[in-house]
Amino acid sequence: MHILFIFFYLALLVSVLISCCFFQKKCKHLKQLAFQDHITQGFNITAFCQEYEKKVLQSPPHTYTIVFMNMKNFKWINEKYGSSMGDQILINLYHILKSQIGDEEFLCRDNSDCFFLCLKEHDPHTIGQRLSSMIEHMNHYSQKTTFEYTFYLGVYLIDDLTINARIAMDRSRIACYQKEAVNFCYFYKKKLSMRLNKEYELNQLFETSLYNHEFQLYFQPKIKLNDHSIVGLEILVRWQHPSLGMIAPSEFIPLFEKSNKICQLDLFVFEQVCKYLHDCQQKQKPIYPISVNLSRIHFKKSNFLEAFSRIKRKYGIPDKWIEFELTEYTFFDKEQRKAVKDAIDEMHQSGFLCSLDDFGVGFSALALLKDFNIDCIKLDREFFIDIENPKAQTIIAGFITLTKELGIKMVAEGIETANQIEILKHCGCEIVQGYYFARPYPLATLESWLDNFKNQF
Ligand code: C2E
Ligand code: MG
Ligand code: MG
Numbered sequence: 001m002h003i004l005f006i007f008f009y010l011a012l013l014v015s016v017l018i019s020c021c022f023f024q025k026k027c028k029h030l031k032q033l034a035f036q037d038h039i040t041q042g043f044n045i046t047a048f049c050q051e052y053e054k055k056v057l058q059s060p061p062h063t064y065t066i067v068f069m070n071m072k073n074f075k076w077i078n079e080k081y082g083s084s085m086g087d088q089i090l091i092n093l094y095h096i097l098k099s100q101i102g103d104e105e106f107l108c109r110d111n112s113d114c115f116f117l118c119l120k121e122h123d124p125h126t127i128g129q130r131l132s133s134m135i136e137h138m139n140h141y142s143q144k145t146t147f148e149y150t151f152y153l154g155v156y157l158i159d160d161l162t163i164n165a166r167i168a169m170d171r172s173r174i175a176c177y178q179k180e181a182v183n184f185c186y187f188y189k190k191k192l193s194m195r196l197n198k199e200y201e202l203n204q205l206f207e208t209s210l211y212n213h214e215f216q217l218y219f220q221p222k223i224k225l226n227d228h229s230i231v232g233l234e235i236l237v238r239w240q241h242p243s244l245g246m247i248a249p250s251e252f253i254p255l256f257e258k259s260n261k262i263c264q265l266d267l268f269v270f271e272q273v274c275k276y277l278h279d280c281q282q283k284q285k286p287i288y289p290i291s292v293n294l295s296r297i298h299f300k301k302s303n304f305l306e307a308f309s310r311i312k313r314k315y316g317i318p319d320k321w322i323e324f325e326l327t328e329y330t331f332f333d334k335e336q337r338k339a340v341k342d343a344i345d346e347m348h349q350s351g352f353l354c355s356l357d358d359f360g361v362g363f364s365a366l367a368l369l370k371d372f373n374i375d376c377i378k379l380d381r382e383f384f385i386d387i388e389n390p391k392a393q394t395i396i397a398g399f400i401t402l403t404k405e406l407g408i409k410m411v412a413e414g415i416e417t418a419n420q421i422e423i424l425k426h427c428g429c430e431i432v433q434g435y436y437f438a439r440p441y442p443l444a445t446l447e448s449w450l451d452n453f454k455n456q457f
Contacts, residue, residue, distance in 0.1 A: 356374050
């Protein structure tokens with residue numbers, strides 16, 4: 001009985017020991033999963049953040065810097081050589097980077113082809129030199145593999161210890177959105193963060209604002225110089241937000257072009273225009289042809305015109321009452337040009353007119369007039385700012401003759417002074433748009449402006 005008891009205790013002890021070993025192994029494995037990157041076997045993001053708290057947050061500000069390294073051609077490498085080769089490259093790059101940093105510095109791989117480094121440096125020049133030497137080392141290694149490694153480098157010089165590692169890392173990442181690189185690195189600036197926050201906020205507000213009709217139509221008349229008749233109205237959108245106030249198109253159009261929301265917005269504006277024209281028809285009010293701005297983003301989608309044509313039909317809008325204004329950016333992308341050419345032809349078939357906006361600045365080429373079936377050109381206000389300049393007058397007059405011979409209408413944009421009007425008349429210009437005659441007005445103001453204008457001339 002006594003021996004049996006001892007035997008039982010021994011068995012229990014052995015099983016406890018085995019479970020302990022198993023548990024320890026399991027813990028180690030779990031720890032690895034939690035803190036180790038499965039490809040490089042180095043730190044993962046969680047471990048990086050832990051290290052940040054231990055090292056960076058325990059040092060004075062302006063001691064450390066976070067660098068975000070995003071490889072430029074990695075997707076191509078994966079595509080061409082397969083993902084196991086891609087993984088091997090990441091492992092090698094990780095080891096090269098690790099060999100280039102000090103004991104108090106650390107790094108981790110983020111998703112895919114990105115690394116975060118935390119360097120004990122704060123001088124932009126030294127940081128640039130160290131990063132360039134790291135990349136040199138990588139490319140020295142790559143000589144054996146024929147790849148050339150290039151990176152986007154976002155740098156955040158840690159100056160604020162009240163933010164956590166994730167935010168600091170994000171700052172280095174968003175530094176890459178900046179336009180100019182200093183010493184091939186993009187340094188984080190607070191202004192950029194504010195801009196991105198603002199962009200994020202506006203993007204978030206879009207749907208509700210659209211639903212609540214916070215986007216409002218402003219109308220700017222186009223005037224014929226010889227008899228002061230109104231030959232058309234351009235629609236310019238404004239965002240009247242209940243708490244942010246009036247937001248100008250320059251603040252939200254580029255942003256909505258990035259997020260493709262512009263297509264929804266343009267369609268909304270277009271439908272309001274059709275409703276307005278329909279209303280004028282019903283109430284037998286005078287009707288002016290209307291032009292609406294159409295973002296280049298639409299042209300990425302084939303058949304985008306169908307939605308516009310459907311709305312046009314729904315409100316029974318006759319042909320040639322609506323013109324689309326396209327900016328030169330629409331024609332910039334050479335691959336998109338064929339689609340644009342076809343879309344312009346389709347616009348005509350569907351009963352729309354088409355004009356080329358802001359012509360003459362940027363990269364507008366005269367060849368556009370030859371290759372694209374355009375009804376009207378809007379010459380940019382830049383041409384008329386120094387209208388006293390005889391060369392400017394020669395160009396304007398020459399351009400007017402050219403468009404007349406091509407049978408294309410021409411509108412001078414942004415006309416503000418009586419002097420500009422006189423010179424334009426002298427150059428043979430027929431139609432103008434600008435503050436001299438009228439600013440863009442909301443509908444109610446437009447209607448009273450129309451009454452006054454008729455009495456004035
Ligand atoms: P745009 O189509 O070239 O419109 C002319 C811009 O010049 C308008 O600015 C107008 O307010 C301004 N303007 C008119 N006359 C004068 C003048 O005499 N002097 C000066 N200094 N400016 C004048 P806005 O309304 O801020 O619009 C800016 C741009 O935003 C537009 O340029 C157009 O490209 C875009 N945009 C406006 N509404 C829409 C829209 O509904 N959809 C799209 N996709 N783009 C739009
Ligand atoms: Mg326009
Ligand atoms: Mg314009």
